[in-house]
């Protein structure tokens with residue numbers, strides 16, 4: 001899974017993040033001229049035939065790659081994952097109903113805060129006491145919850161769910177930083193949402209997959225723009241959708257399909273993550289920040305220098321080798337290498353070589 005890259009840096013940014021070189025090339029060509037139409041993708045109407053076929057193909061690829069059936073709506077909305085924190089609650093939760101939460105990081109905590117505006121929250125398990133350094137296990141999900149919310153991958157803390165909570169309630173998942181990185185058992189999920197800028201495209205569009213039969217059960221009146229049913233009925237063109245980000249998402253989904261689909265992505269991601277974690281575990285100069293192997297993310301690899309005094313020097317060495325944006329989030333410190341789908345194996349090899357020689 002290599003890609004020729006005209007750019008000189010290897011982009012380890014947590015988001016907005018790396019995209020395949022071929023996607024960047026095609027995206028820039030479409031700005032100049034969309035498929036020989038004589039028009040730029042930036043200036044076509046969202047009601048044009050050209051954009052209509054973009055939307056149709058993008059939705060079809062989401063459905064094909066994640067095996068999404070007709071019982072789900074597939075939406076391309078704006079407002080980011082942060083808007084979905086309250087949108088999900090507004091559409092699913094009555095004031096006297098309870099949503100369960102697995103509190104596994106800063107993004108979960110924000111989702112909890114917003115959900116409390118609309119209904120009750122039960123935090124089933126949390127890893128907050130240890131600075132979110134693991135995915136909780138051994139908890140029991142109580143009965144009677146309207147849904148259970150999980151953040152499948154914790155972008156900041158470098159942890160990821162490998163097993164889903166055992167519950168008969170539908171899961172609502174923030175998959176912003178690991179969507180399309182591995183197969184998921186879709187039947188368990190009522191809603192999946194993901195801001196595009198980690199694993200799917202540029203900032204500006206949020207993919208939402210929502211089970212239609214869960215909608216219409218809240219008593220409150222919803223503004224049209226904040227009602228999933230309105231967007232389902234309007235095929236994501238109730239208002240002007242983010243045309244260009246959706247187009248780049250389409251290019252990225254085509255690329256995923258060409259690479260062999262989501263199972264191929266998972267193999268590619270496992271291989272890259274193993275290379276990096278093996279070096280962190282082998283090299284006495286480094287230490288992972290996640291408490292156990294089970295919780296480690298395949299997408300965001302967090303680590304520190306064993307001797308803190310080495311930190312600036314390692315950063316310099318990595319940057320000299322072209323590794324960009326590996327500084328960790330301020331709440332964890334050290335380093336974070338984000339190695340999303342689009343990160344080639346060679347990119348991780350470059351970073352690991354810097355670690356070996358350090």
Ligand SMILES: *Cc1c(COP(=O)(O)O)cnc(C)c1O
Pocket residue numbers: 015079080081082083107151153154155174175176177195198
């Ligand atoms: C980046 C991120 C968000 C925030 O996304 P916005 O699009 O900026 O609202 C939420 N959840 C997770 C898991 C993220 O990685």
